[in-house]
Structure formats: C-alpha cells, structure tokens
Amino acid sequence: MTLDTTKHAAQTPEAEQPWAELGLKQDEYERVRAILGRRPTGAELAMYSVMWSEHCSYKSSKVHLRQFGEKAPESDALLVGIGENAGVVDVGQGYAVTFKVESHNHPSYIEPYQGAATGVGGIVRDILAMGARPVAVMDPLRFGAADHPDTKRVLPGVVAGIGGYGNCLGLPNIGGEVVFDPCYQGNPLVNALCVGVMKHADIHLAKASGTGNKVILYGARTGGDGIGGVSVLASETFDTAGDSASGTGKPTKRPAVQVGDPFQEKLLIECTLEVFKEDLVEGIQDLGGAGLSCATSELASAGSGGMRVELDTVPLRDSSLSPEEILMSESQERMCAVVKPEKVDRFLEICEKWDVLATVIGEVTDGERLEIYWHGEQIVDVPPRTVAHEGPVYERPYARPAWQDALQADGADKLPRPATAEELREQVLKVIGSPNQASKSWITDQYDRFVQGNTVLAQPEDSGMVRVDEETGLGVAVATDGNGRYAKLDPYAGAQLALAESYRNVAASGAKPLAISNCLNFGSPEDPAVMWQFAEATRGLADGCLTLGTPVTGGNVSLYNQTGEVAIHPTPVVAFLGVIDDVARRTPIAFAEEGQLLYLLGDTAAELGGSAWSQVIHDHLGGLPPKVDLERERLLAEILISASRDGMVDAAHDLSDGGLIQALAESCLRGGKGARIVVPDGLDPFVLLFSESAGRAIVAVPRSEEVRFNDMCGARGLPAARIGVVDGDAIDVQGQFSIPLAELREPYEATIPGLLA
Amino acid sequence: MARVVVDVMLKPEILDPQGQAVQRALPRLGFEGIADVRQGKRFELEVEGPVDDAALARIHQIAETFLANTVIEDFSVKVEVGEGADATAGQGATAVKAES
Secondary structure, eight states: OOOOOHHHHHHOTTOOOOTTTTTOOHHHHHHHHHHHTSOOOHHHHHHHHHHTSHHHHOTTTHHHHHHHHHTOOOOSSEEEOBTBSSEEEEEETTEEEEEEEEEOHHHHHHSHHHHHHHHHHHHHHHHHHTTOEEEEEEEEEEESOTTSHHHHHHHHHHHHHHHHHHHHHTOOEEEEEEEEOGGGTTOOEEEEEEEEEEEGGGOOOOOOOSTTOEEEEEESOBOSTTTTHHHHHTSSOSGGGGHHHHTTTOOSOOOSOOOOOHHHHHHHHHHHHHHHHTTOOSEEEEOBTBHHHHHHHHHHHHSSSEEEEEGGGSOBSSTTOOHHHHHHOOOSSEEEEEEOGGGHHHHHHHHHHTTOOEEEEEEEESSSOEEEEETTEEEEEEOHHHHHTOOOOOOOOOOOOTHHHHHHHSOGGGSOOOOSHHHHHHHHHHHHTSTTTSOOHHHHTTSOSSGGGOEEEOTTSSSEEEESOTTTOOEEEEEEEOOHHHHHHOHHHHHHHHHHHHHHHHHHTTOEEEEEEEEEEOSOTTSHHHHHHHHHHHHHHHHHHHHHTOOEEEEEEEOOOEETTEEOOOEEEEEEEEEESOGGGOOOSOOOSTTOEEEEESOOOOOOTTOHHHHHHHOOOOSOOOOOOHHHHHHHHHHHHHHHHTTOOSEEEEOOTTHHHHHHHHHHHHHTOOEEEOOOTTOOHHHHHHOOOSSOEEEEEOGGGHHHHHHHHHHHTOOEEEEEEEOTTEEEETTTEEEEHHHHHHHHHHHHHHHHO | OEEEEEEEEEOTTSOOHHHHHHHHHHHHTTOOOOOOOOOEEEEEEEESSOOOHHHHHHHHHHIIIIIOOTTTEEEEEEEEETTTEEOOBTTTBOOOOOOO
C-alpha cells in the first residue's frame, strides 16, 4: 500500500475515499475538500471524521449548548469556564475544585467491565489535565428493567469495572445513582464523574504556544484499540462497529473496545502532578475519544502557532498499525504535554522515575498549520482550528412530538388510590421494595467509598462529601440527579427538576451549592421529537442555572441512545458541586436520636405524575411532573445550610422520587430509629406519603433548637410543618398503619441482591 | 475420558496489562531477549462420552458464551488424546476463531 501523502493527494484528486464508512456526510466531505483545496489524505480524513463526529464536535447540540454561556449568571466562583477539559471552581482558602461528568454509554453496553472502567479512567484524566489531584469519583447509572436478563449481563460488569478501576487508583466512589427503566434496555447510561482539588496557582490550561516548544506523548503505548470508536460508537447502530477500520485499508476487524490499565493510570497521575509541581509544562491534554487526532489539533488550535508531529516516533504496541490508525487509536492512559526545550530533560527524567514511557513526538512551529509526518513524508497539513473547533454545526429541525399532549393529558390523578389504610400500607412496602426505590448497597458496597480517609459522606447520603483540608475541615459535596420520567413528561421542567434535586441534595447535607456539570443523554438528534426534548431540556437547565445563580462549568452530551425508532427517556443528569467550610458541620440523613422533632419543609400538593408510586403500583407514566419553583428551592437551601451551620438540625433528607415515605424509610433505616407521624390537617395521608412535590425536605430538630428553628423558617417565610417525632422501632403513621423497621428493611435491602446477585 | 483444551487469549490488538507486567519484569530478573509477552487462560475440560462433532459443538458454545469474552478475546478448542498427548490436526482437532 502506498503512503497517502499530501503530495499524493494533490496529484490524485479523483481517488475514491471511504468518507461515508467513516461517518462523514457528503457535504461534510466536500467541506473538508474546500478547506484543504484538495482531497484529504487518508490520515486527514481519519482526523476530520473522528473530530467531526457527534461525540467530538457537538455538531447537533452546539447551538443549544451556547445558552450555558449566554445565560451564565454572574459568579465569582468560576475560575475556568466551559471549553477547557473541565471547569474550575473557587471553594475558598486558596483551593480550587474541578469536576466534570461524562458518558461512556455505548462502550459499556458492548463490553460492560472495560467500558465502565475506561469511562472512569477517561474522566480522571480530564480532571488531571487541569492540574488537579483527583480525589473522588461518582457514577450515575441507568439500566433496563431490573429483571431483564440483559441487565444481569450489563449491570454486574459495569459495577465491577467502575469498582475495579477506581479501587486500583485509590479513589473513593462517593455516590451517584442507579435507575432501572425498560427505556434503557439496550442503551444503558453509564455516566462517570470525577472531582479534583488544587491550589489556585496550579490551574493548567490545554494549549500549545511558544515556537520551538516540544510536544511530548507520555503514558501507555499506542495500540489498535477503540479505533473509530468515537465516530462509529456515537452513531445509532453497533453493527457497523467493525467496518470502520476496513475503511482505512485494513482487512482485520478492530474492536471498538478499549482495555484499561488502572495501575498505568495511577503512575500517570503521580507523574503528571509532579511535572506540574516543578512547572515543566506549558500546556497539557489528555487523550480520550479521537486520541492523537484530538490532542494534537486541540492543543495546536488553542495555542498561537502551528505544530509539527513526527508520527512514526509514537511508541506502538502493534508495529503493523497504519498512520491513520495511530491517529484514531483510543488507547487508554496517555497524555500529551507541551514543554519548553530546556525543560524536556527534566520532564523525561520524572517520567522515567515513575516508569512512564515518554517520547518527544513533535514541536510547536511558528506556522498556522498542523503538519504530521510519517518517516519524513507529509501526511497531514491542515489548519488545526478546522479540525478541532470549526467543525460542522447543525440547526437540526425540532418539533414538539404529536404524542406529547396525549401523554400529558393522561394524568396520574385518574389512577385508583389505595382505598383503605391496609392497602396504603401494602403499597408503601411495595414501593420501598421496588428496584428503583430499594437500597443500592449491594452495588455501592462493591466500590471503595473510604479510601484516602477523607470521605465524610457517601451513598446512601444525599450527597457525597470529601474533606479537602485536614486543618480547617474545608470540604466539597457533590450530588448527581436526573429523572428521565419527569423529563419525558416535560423536558424543560424535567431538566429543572434534576437541577433542583441535586441542588437540594447538596444543601441538605449542609454544603453551599456553587456550580454544575451536566451529562445530557438523549436519543437520535435526527429525530425532531428528540431534538425538541434536547432543546427544551437545555433551555430549562440554562434558565434554571440563571435563577439559582450557579454557572455550568462544562459537561458532555451523549446522543443516539436509541434502538431503532425508540429513544430513551430524555435524561439530563445534573451534578451539583457545593462547598462546606467545616465538614464536621455536615448533616447526615440518619434519624439517630429519639425524641427529635420531625419537620416537613415546603409545600405538599397532590403531584403524582411521573412518580415512583405511579410506576410501581400502576406501571403508568403520564400527566405533568411536579411544579418547579426555583426561588423556593433557593430559600429551602438557605434554611438547610443555616440550620446545619448553626447546629439546629441533626438530620436532613431531601424529598424526591418516592416522596415523604421514601425519605422517612431511608432516614429511619439508616439511623435504626422509628418515627411517629401525624398527618397534618387538610392533607390526604396518601398524598402526604407519596406526592413528589419539589422544594421539600424533612429535618430532625433537637427539642432544644425547636424555637430557634421555627423562628428562622417563620422569619424567612418557608412553610415548616411539625409532622412527628423520632421514636420507637417502627414507622407509625397515626390513624393509618405501623410498619416495624425490620419488616421495612426486608424488601428495602433484599430486592437488588435478589435480582442481581 | 477425553480431554478438550480451550485456550483463551486477548485479541492481538487489545491491551494486555498482565502480559506487559510480566514482560517488564523479565529484564529486571536478568532474562533478556523477550520482545513481547501475552498472557492467556487455558481450560481443560474432561468430557464424558465420545468427543464427536456434537460434543465439540457444545464445547464451542461453552467457550463462546462463558469461557471467553468474545468482544475482547479469541479462543481455540483442541482435543487431547490419551495422557497429555496432543491430537494432531486432522484427528478431529479443531481450532476455532471467535467472531467478534
């Protein structure tokens, strides 16, 4: 096979090229030709095709994501915004925190263990590239029906992969979610979040400037894994996965799966932090989706000049790889740094100390082109911005689906409610023991939650919390939430409910919410109905962030989560980051002291659309989700944070899916104490227990603090109803039923192991 | 009783961290001249009854669905005749490449 050099490409303008197989559309291919003024070489085609894929270019979502910047609230907290590897937030005392959530959905469906493991690895490198030490991970997960055979294939693999990779790195997994719904059958959502901590001075941005600076590739060797993963995996079918590599002239099928090596990643972390510490790098970029294509073009386009890379110097695991494959390879545990010439020796020395392979593969030039050579012959000569940032942008048509009205008209208020106290009791046990509401300990116990010794709160608490400074007790809290059922009923409100719930969760644990990252999981953008859901959800999130005064620091979009014509529920997942001055002041969810008073904060209305009750008891999805009142959420959060700081509450739990009874059950079982509940006048017991009205929390107030707490709520205008007391060893709802904790614990704890163990 | 051996190896392009760890250890222990190491798994199945085509088909199915993860691994099946003597090709031995 002759090498397809730029010279050769210029001489053979009519050569057939496999642009369609690589996922490019006709007009996109024409655009590449127009940019270059000739046909692209094979290597250039490989780069454009991966970088212009949905996954890398955000071509369908970009026009909507702009709102996150345009509607951004004034915030002093944001040190680095959208566009870098991850956003950076000021948490005080000279510390900055970076965090981000990303999807690894399709790879985790194909190969659950490695897909989920490399998802953790990828997000950890994103955080590392900002100069931060990764301190914790979280994983919001969604699977098909809990009793479906394929869930039993996918879930244990995913959980083991997350646990295996994270545990090897020594990173605590402090929370996340596990949700089951038939809509995720065949399209499980495996989102991964990482939090990192650094000092303000240590923030590093990805750019390559300074002519003559060296480009160093360090970490694992490059192999044939995951080739074309980004372009093909981000498309709607898996069947074509093997074909992508054949487009580059290789007969062998390259699997679009990568295998990770967490011990290599651990070395990469320590090595990278050390070169940062000695101030040896000008710019840095992790290699994830689109591998070297992405790293070189992004570094070059963020810098001032051009870049020249000698591709044949890249250390390979498999010497038969073609230049196209090297550019597209998604081999894990690799990073790319730009280093001043006089610092290269020291950089390499540190890499050697950590047993990390490092190679100078090129340098920053004073031109404006990214040039890549293969044994002295030029195979790529492109303006880097056209690869990395100026990809196609689509204004995809979107339209409110015709079925939306019928769905919303089919309200949950028509569903038969329990007629007797006995029936209400039965339904409580049924809901608490349903897969979505039951304890996820069987899953989270497979993760190491406490390694490093800084974990303050972890699942099943409202948020995961880690201590940042041992002296002062400064800590950060992160909660991730999303509710695809709500978002299906109303994507705008559903996205805001996810925002509100994660905000509430952070506040309930005593931390002040500062900023969000999001992972937007949707179906095919080529379906106008899905695109409408996406447009509505992003609009809802941007508007919501503006009201709450919290910026979006970055995130990730995952489209094409659908099988045939059937898309998943629109599932925007929001990760909220908060700060707490002293983790000793945190608020746990457990009711631990008998005699403490239970206050229900917020207003309860009969809102059951999309509720856990409607799903478990009636297998129903219809109507409208709970109303959103972000001003109320703000007030509630302020009360929860003040109460935590001033020691007015000993426990707090946010109310969300499953309503009050779910929160009561979790707090009672966690603390091993029961609760006596009195139904307030004018409220239906069923509504009190199962309604999912937003903007609510339940708190346990020591008797000595009752007056002060009541005064605070009264003065600020937050409805607070005393509904009971922590007492005994049963949940006793006066005039209705009593369920001993032992009886409640059984379905709550046995359901998940029963289905999956 | 006949023995059927199933060898499972990671596909050539898949990263093998274990093999790499072994390879890195070799020079440290003074063993030179090994360019690469790949580590796999070997299953020895004692088969009841004759190892006919039906039995081999069953073993192929076992390997494909359980012993190997065909997304990232290849496997081969071969029959051992007698005490540890390998069957030569043509005596019913089959080598099967997994399809991804």
